[in-house]
Amino acid sequence: MQKISPFIWFDNNAEEAMNFYLSVFKDSKVIRVARNPAGSPGPQGTLLVASIQLEGQEIILMNGGPGHPLTDAISLTVNCVSQDEVDYYWNELLEGGGKEIACGWLKDKFGLSWQVTPVILPRLLGDPDRAKAGRVMQAMMKMVKLDIPTLMAAAQGK
Secondary structure (H helix, E strand, O other): OOOOOOEEEEOOOHHHHHHHHHHHOOOEEEEEEEEOOOOOOOOOOOEEEEEEEEOOEEEEEEEOOOOOOOOOOOEEEEEEOOHHHHHHHHHHHHOOOOEEOOOOEEEOOOOOEEEEEEOHHHHHHOOOOHHHHHHHHHHHHOOOOOOHHHHHHHHOOO
């Protein structure tokens, strides 16, 4: 068990979200599921809380009812090593009604914010050559889905 796990409150669709995330991430599994017992606030037998693992990261999902909608104040980052990975996760997480935001950010159909980020981006933005980092930042700011070849071209001054 990891020491710190994101805990995500859903109104009443945590099970649908769980199944969606398990389908998107190839290295994923259910760790445990607890369903509402008789006498609980939710309908008996429906998902109360689930722990899942996505690419080695434990995430806890709960059907908590209305009152605490998801916001942009927190997001999950998917670190991608290639443009194919960026494209895959971007398209999969948008499936079924997600919304593109900007600079590699999107909201999935449940309202959870994600950042689909090439692992090279933080290195380019942190480059000691501040002009190079600035060019990368300017290129990124014009993007919705991040494009590695364009970021690399900006880094090279092209």
